[in-house]
Amino acid sequence: MFEATLNEKPAGLDKLQIFAVVGLMVIGAAFVYSAQMFRASAALLALTDQWWVRQIVWYVIGLGAAGAACLVSYYTLVRWS
DSSP states (O other): OOOGGGTSOOOOOOHHHHHHHHHHHHHHHHHHHHHHTTSGGGGGSOGGGOHHHHHHHHHHHHHHHHHHHHHSOHHHHHHHO
16 A cells, blocks of 8 residues: 555644734734724824724734634544534
8 A cells, every 4th residue: 555644744834824814914903003093083092992902902812712722632622523
């Protein structure tokens, strides 16, 4: 039989995909910032009331949840399903 494991790449992080996701997150936060700062009065808001800061907070929460999901063993998920 053909040994398929000799040709397979070891499992790891796909750096290009991570850079693409981070780049899209930066662009998304920049768009939200530019949309909110259209008015001059938006710059006077407290930092916690600005939409782009909330967007970044949601990014951090999402990345934390994704990291936690990556730490869970695949076999545990199989048993839960």
